[in-house]
Amino acid sequence: MDSTARRAAVLGHPISHSRSPRLHRAAYAHLGFDCSYEAIDLRVEEAAGFAASLRGQAGWTGLSVTMPLKAVMVAQMDEVEPLVKALGVLNTVTFSLTGSRTVLTGHNTDVAGIAGALRYAGIGARPRAVVLGAGGTACAAIAALAQLDASETVVCARRFPEPAPGQAGVLDAGRATGVAVRPRPWEEAAEACAAADVVICTLPPHGADGLAEDIAEVRDGAILLDAAYDPWPSRIASVWSGFGGTVVPGIEMLLYQAVEQVKLFTGEAFFDEPGVTNAMCDAVGIPRR
16 A cells, blocks of 8 residues: 555454444445555554654545544544534544645544434434433433434433543533433433433443343333444343334444545545445445435
């Protein structure tokens, strides 16, 4: 690969399980866009040095950013989109040139990913919503619920940490997006889930296993979106479907946010969104749209 070849990657730790390479490579093949896409294992303490190193490298068109880097990478950006500023987390980085200076810009497509996955699942109007967890993905979930005009947004977490300077907590995310967030202790999560029209689980794999055993019922047609997708099905997804609820796997969220990333990374080369979406579905073995 020469110095002018286009490059993109997903960053995170651990990262070997990521489906992003499959999604992006399928999209670029469909578009005829010549760009490599790799997975890079990167720890929090390495983020600043890695971001600095990118400024001296040619060819980068974009980065996908996953846990645990979504908040820490914000400080490494030259510019951020308004949604990133409001939420304090990003999942996407684009590159541009101002003269000879490389500019890194942070975006958040997780919000579009969550909203798209829930719309595809048939979410109703003015849903009563519960978010499980209080981290960066929970902040994105709150913003998505604002777009979906949720009538109530409850956040259940084991703890509600004080956000670091320049970052946002779930209450801040609610204020920034016009959502009245109701924090509730983890001990009330099962009760809250039973009364919800939609539950968004933002916990890491197995993080909701204990809660799953406490859920005694779910509402007719209630939707669970579990952002974790490996291993699948999660325990809470199995319990939810056992009660007749609708389960949306995290790969659906990953699909819709990746479509938005591909638009950003390819720019004027992007066309045929339905075709790109279906190529990505084929790549990860989920139904075409």
